[in-house]
Amino acid sequence: MLTVRRLVLVILVFCVLPAPALAGDEPPIISRDVLFGNPDRSAVRLSPDGTVISWVAPLDGVMNVWVAPLADIKAARAVTFDKDRGVRRYRWAHTSRHLLYSQDEDGNENFRVYSLDLITMRAIALTPEKNVRASVAKMSRKFPNEVLISMNARIPMLHDLHRVDITTGKSTLHQQNEGYLGFLVDDDFNVRFASKMNSKGGTDSFEKTKDGWKPFMSVGMEDAMTTRAMGFDKTGKLLYGIDSRGRNTAALTVMNLETKETTVIAEDERADISGGSFHPTEKYVEAVAVTYARKEWQILDPKMKTVFEYLRTVDDGDVEVTSRSTDDKNWVVVYLRDDSAAKYYHFDREAMKATYLFTNKSDLDGLKLAKMHPVVIDARDGLKLVSYLSLPPWTDADGDGRPDKPLPMVLLVHGGPWARDNWGLNPLHQLLANRGYAALSVNFRGSTGLGKEFLNAAIKEWAGKMHDDLIDAVEWAKTQGIAQPDKIAIMGGSYGGYAALVGLTKTPEAFACAVDIVGPSNLLTLLGSIPPYWKPMLDMFATRVGDPRTEEGKAMLKERSPLTHVAKIKRPLLIGQGKNDPRVKEAEADQIVDAMKERGIPVTYVLYPDEGHGFRKPENSKSFWAIVESFFCQYLGGRKEPIGDDFEGSSLQVKEGKEGVPGVAEALQSKD
Secondary structure: OOOHHHHHHHHHHHHHOOOHHHOOOOOOOOOHHHHHOOOOOEEEEEOOOOOEEEEEEEEOOEEEEEEEEOOOHHHOEEOOOOOOOOOOEEEEOOOOOEEEEEEOOOOOOOOEEEEEEOOOOOEEEOOOOOOOOEEEEEOOOOOOOEEEEEEEEEEOOEEEEEEEEOOOOOEEEEEOOOOOOEEEEOOOOOEEEEEEEOOOOOEEEEEEEOOEEEEEEEEOHHHHOOOEEEEEOOOOOEEEEEEOOOOOOOEEEEEEOOOOOEEEEEOOOOOOEEEEEEOOOOOOEEEEEEEOOOEEEEEOOHHHHHHHHHHOOOOOOEEEEEEEOOOOOEEEEEEEOOOOOOEEEEEEOOOOEEEEEEEOOHHHOOOOOOOEEEEEEEOOOOOEEEEEEEOOHHHOOOOOOOOOOOEEEEEEEOOOOOOOOOOOOOHHHHHHHHOOOEEEEEOOOOOOOOOHHHHHOOOOOOOOHHHHHHHHHHHHHHHOOOEEEEEEEEEEEOHHHHHHHHHHHHOOOOOOEEEEEOOOOOHHHHHHOOOHHHHHHHHHHHHHOOOOOOHHHHHHHHHOOHHHHHHHOOOOEEEEEEOOOOOOOHHHHHHHHHHHHHOOOOOEEEEEOOOEOEOOOHHHHHHHHHHHHHHHHHHHOOOOOOOOOOOOOOOOEEEEOHHHOOOHHHHHHHHO
8 A cells, every 4th residue: 555655756756747648749848937927028019109119028037117219129128127016007108208107015906106207217106195096097198298097095985086297296186086986088188977886786877067967878787787988089079889778789889979869880799899999199980899709800991991901911810909109100010829929010001011020928939839719619598608729739630629539628717707718829728738638718608798698697697507607618528529527627716716616516526626716705705895996886796796785685695605515525626815815805715715624625725925816926926837737737637847946936825735736845845
């Protein structure tokens, strides 16, 4: 009989080797550093005057903003010098001399806004207050030295608008918030409209007049998440919006504010209009985007048709315009694929010439990466689940999206749940496919962009039909010969972490193991501890998830909480949590871990004291994916890269179950 120590050693050796089921011409292991490490460049943008190009890139391993003359990319220099979480959110001011960027502290999401003068290299805090959440609400080329900032300094629940000078930091109250979700402002910095949520989960909007606020429009609960104002045209007399009223999928509309006449500009019966391209100064609609399985563009402006016809000849992949100069002469365009790095080009519109700049991640060049196959899966009640499947390339020689034989599979559940998965290069899909797993991402009911009927089919269906969709996707993968029935994992973050916990408690035999990342375990405590600035949206949560203010609602929320059914857990569970998470508090992880310990159910629990809702610091992200990979290796049997020194520099604390994942205890001892 094997001793425990010897058994662990056998498991460790087995996990480093390819599983017998994965025999074939397997490529080398792709390092986690390559897949999850910092990109070479991201967030590539042009200054408004078109002379300077900027991006976010590593500086001593930490993401910071860099700038370079558009005519001389090699002269790039870093202009922020953060040494902790990095700078990821930034934008150009209309001066073309200033950058605005925002940062929080250790993931607490209390963002401060800073202004950086690129000539003097002086940065000032535009929102210096602590424990305040601030964001840029409006910029206008009519006021290049000023910005409107939304911040909740006066009342944590409400965001007032402040008018701030970006050169001095001087701030004045522009619009006090007396109970609204937010405001719509025109280019003259006139506050024109405000909205608030009503008790039925819909939204009421109000127009500002000289006599005060007057009712403008009411949108019912069924349309509230698929109907919204987008902004004004150049004159301020036309209001663009996304509107699902009277139809299933949301259309792009324009309202004449004088006559109140509304016209549909574009729509698609398969999916919502997800965005539009507007001329930078004239502000008319040039094109609209629709994403069903892949993003598609409807080109409305004839001049843009000629441009896109040319751009499609430049390189392979889906082309997107990421930045345009104010005079519209210079663009940055990017070509996106599912199995290679993104490629950036400078497009000179007058010359109709695109010049290659760089990729976002050169380490991926030459690697054998997996294709992402869009698939549409039928739910048991007939809903169509737009999903994405990636397979190890060596198991799918003909590229038809079906492996030669069933594989271990990881079901990936997105967060939100009011969000969606999309086609493209996905580092997690690539990691899993390279290790020998099928990776399946499912847009279950409640996912956005697929029409209001699909979205509203999820009302009060947490751990109900939303979970049924995931199980239906698993059954589809098994019947298609994709998934090995006894080797299927479920993993996700936020709502996806909740879904992973539901998977182990509601369907305890369906999954071989689960990974919960910052997922709630108790819906009652989740809704009872939401950030103060979410409280104006409580009626939306009450209507769509369950009402914590009524006895009936409390009973339903308790029943739909994995914590209530913790005794049913039979399969291994890995939990990752950020201590400073303002949305899903640390207690959500603590309470289910404690309940499992009381019942003698093993669990591995990893806590990051300097993280929030997800793991941003490269060292922390690197350490967590190393644990995930070893966890899957142990319970699904795929390949793995050893943990090695991937805990170095990380703040991780393995609160429970360090012996439950091979290599973790040894890596911790080496780190210490």
